[in-house]
Amino acid sequence: MSMQQFHALAPLIEQGERISNGFDTVSFDLFDTLLIRRIHDPDLIKPAVARYISRKATIQGQGKTWTWQQVQKLRDRFEKEQRQETGQRFDDFEACYPDYMGRVITTVFGEQEDDQLLQEVTDYELAVENSVLVPRHDLVNWLRRLKKQEKRS
Structure with missing residues (x-):
């Protein structure tokens, strides 16, 4: 299977749903795929901890x-x-x-x-x-659909 790159969620999910029928497990990157950060640099968390x-x-x-x-x-x-x-x-x-x-x-x-x-x-x-993480709604819904199909993710 050749690797495809997607720059939008809709085609990624569409393709994922299309090919997931042949698999028991679906895996994808958590950060920047399922979760996005409301800050541009995750290292900005560190100064808050240093202040604490x-x-x-x-x-x-x-x-x-x-x-x-x-x-x-x-x-x-x-x-x-x-x-x-x-x-x-x-x-x-x-x-x-x-x-x-x-x-x-x-x-x-x-x-x-x-x-x-x-x-x-x-x-x-x-x-x-955790306060700066936001789940992508469309991917959460896809995960729910995969769970109903008894897929592991």
Whole structure:
């Protein structure tokens, strides 16, 4: 099967419905296909999280004052380091959020007895990310039709 490219949802869904009869599973990219972001750059989520961590450090009185810009630089550095390390062993250069964000938290707040603070920061970041995601109505409807046909997606 040759790869086709679609620049509008209607022809994509039409073609998908046409060929999906021969398959049990339908797969497609979540971001920019099913979900769109209401912001032009997904990295704009990161400064909000840096501000959250900076405020939390100020409230908890960690001794050193951390600006959100300093927290952001830490995150960027630790994430970049991890991507470089991963790239030496794997092809994907992916970074593991709990690992690099855990390093940020340890640097800002010191050693933690548990992962509660990491979970709070993670929950905050996911809430911010979720607030800018919008599902594409036509694709959601197609997913519902696929489900009624007992297709896996």
